[in-house]
Amino acid sequence: MNWKNIRNGLQQGIYKVINPFVRGMIKLGLTPNAVTTIGLILNIGVAVIFVLGGEEGNRGDLRYVGWAGALVLFAGLFDMLDGQVARMGKMSTTFGAMYDSVLDRYSEMIMFLGICYYLIAHHYFLSSLFAFIALIGSMMVSYTRARAEGLGIECKGGLMQRPERVVLVGLSALICGIASRFIGGDYKLYVPGISFHIFETMTIFTMPIAVMAVLANITAIKRLMDSKKALEQKDREMNKHRQAAAIAVLGMVFASLWAPSGNLMAKGSPVPAVVNEVDTFPVPRATKDMMFYVQRTPNTNTIVYDLNYANSGTLDNDNPIHVYWIRYQEGGVKKELNYIQRKFAYGLHVKKVNDIDYELRFVSYSKHPMYLRKATDGKYYVFTDILKKQAVLKRIYLKIDGGTFWSPNVLYIELKGYEASTGKEIVERIKP
Numbered sequence: 032m033n034w035k036n037i038r039n040g041l042q043q044g045i046y047k048v049i050n051p052f053v054r055g056m057i058k059l060g061l062t063p064n065a066v067t068t069i070g071l072i073l074n075i076g077v078a079v080i081f082v083l084g085g086e087e088g089n090r091g092d093l094r095y096v097g098w099a100g101a102l103v104l105f106a107g108l109f110d111m112l113d114g115q116v117a118r119m120g121k122m123s124t125t126f127g128a129m130y131d132s133v134l135d136r137y138s139e140m141i142m143f144l145g146i147c148y149y150l151i152a153h154h155y156f157l158s159s160l161f162a163f164i165a166l167i168g169s170m171m172v173s174y175t176r177a178r179a180e181g182l183g184i185e186c187k188g189g190l191m192q193r194p195e196r197v198v199l200v201g202l203s204a205l206i207c208g209i210a211s212r213f214i215g216g217d218y219k220l221y222v223p224g225i226s227f228h229i230f231e232t233m234t235i236f237t238m239p240i241a242v243m244a245v246l247a248n249i250t251a252i253k254r255l256m257d258s259k260k261a262l263e264q265k266d267r268e269m270n271k272h273r274q275a276a277a278i279a280v281l282g283m284v285f286a287s288l289w290a291p292s293g294n295l296m297a298k299g300s301p302v303p304a305v306v307n308e309v310d311t312f313p314v315p316r317a318t319k320d321m322m323f324y325v326q327r328t329p330n331t332n333t334i335v336y337d338l339n340y341a342n343s344g345t346l347d348n349d350n351p352i353h354v355y356w357i358r359y360q361e362g363g364v365k366k367e368l369n370y371i372q373r374k375f376a377y378g379l380h381v382k383k384v385n386d387i388d389y390e391l392r393f394v395s396y397s398k399h400p401m402y403l404r405k406a407t408d409g410k411y412y413v414f415t416d417i418l419k420k421q422a423v424l425k426r427i428y429l430k431i432d433g434g435t436f437w438s439p440n441v442l443y444i445e446l447k448g449y450e451a452s453t454g455k456e457i458v459e460r461i462k463p
Contacts, residue, residue, distance in 0.1 A: 045111060063117035063127050063132040067134050070109030074138035077102045078145030085152030091216035092388055096236055097208010103142065103201030110135065110197065132177070135193060139169055148241070158237040161244045167245025175254040184261040189250030191243060199239050207236035219312070247284070313359050322352065322403070322413045325377065327429035331359040332366075334377050338411055346411070351389055351403060352379055413453060418459045423450040
């Protein structure tokens with residue numbers, strides 16, 4: 032049986048004991064936030080007892096330590112009571128969870144404030160240093176969990192969570208106070224040959240704090256390492272999702288193949304004529320609204336660019352082109368681009384040039400302009416350069432043969448359209 036199972040078993044046992052008190056609180060009308068506030072007030076009382084012990088007690092008078100320990104344990108019960116009141120009374124709220132966490136941090140810091148004050152007042156300087164380190168570890172245990180959960184991962188675990196810290200401080204302080212009644216507050220144990228004592232009554236309280244200082248920080252570091260693994264796994268899963276969405280191929284190819292001048296020609300010479308593999312791809316049914324389409328290996332799914340009309344029947348000035356998928360791999364269904372595909376890969380930046388013309392640029396490569404223009408026949412076309420000639424663009428095809436997702440082996444990019452002046456079909460293949 033591991034520590035987690037032991038801890039859960041003890042917690043369930045305590046719940047069985049305190050549940051009758053929880054039902055009584057609910058009947059009295061106490062809310063979870065009220066119970067949490069009572070716990071804070073009790074921890075303020077703990078600090079007050081330690082401060083009074085530092086001011087009014089002497090070094091050997093450990094009664095204040097014992098009474099403070101008893102109150103720590105009593106206040107610790109309210110950490111469990113507020114959660115049970117919320118669950119059993121069906122009063123759980125999101126703010127209540129936040130309120131509980133914030134007041135728990137205040138309670139712990141106020142408790143350690145009193146402990147440090149007491150230890151310094153009675154010249155336990157080394158012990159006060161360990162108490163401060165324990166406070167740092169306690170805060171970091173809570174912070175690493177909160178920060179991890181804010182990033183969407185669960186981060187609990189560890190040997191020195193808040194219940195363990197409360198029990199360790201409260202129980203050691205209580206035992207220290209009780210022991211002082213039997214062996215005296217000034218009891219010291221010497222070993223022959225050693226000039227200083229190796230144990231005194233106060234050690235019953237300070238030694239567990241030193242242990243807490245070490246274990247709390249180890250717990251915080253362990254949570255940090257566990258969070259690192261979980262976040263790296265989450266990043267890997269996100270990358271797989273992005274790869275499945277295929278958001279980078281078009282942008283990478285455009286960025287690597289188009290010259291900085293904005294001409295569609297890229298570095299390298301055109302590839303010689305070969306058997307047209309594109310002929311084996313399905314061709315979207317031509318409509319009066321379809322401007323051009325993009326296809327690429329390794330599948331036949333096609334991105335189509337249509338005219339987009341407003342409800343009035345006129346072209347939408349803000350979004351004149353509608354981009355969508357024809358998923359031939361899924362029976363030819365039409366699907367909208369998702370947000371990432373639209374914003375980072377296949378979408379278009381649109382700039383209105385005049386009342387009837389628009390400048391279009393791919394979001395994945397903004398240096399190369401295309402133009403949506405109304406021709407003399409009254410119809411819209413997308414114009415671009417093919418073989419250094421003004422042409423009506425009809426298709427972009429990317430031929431990829433192996434490589435990796437982020438570094439594909441691009442054989443060529445093929446541009447197909449119709450020469451604007453003659454209407455002749457014109458095709459250009461560009462080798463990267």
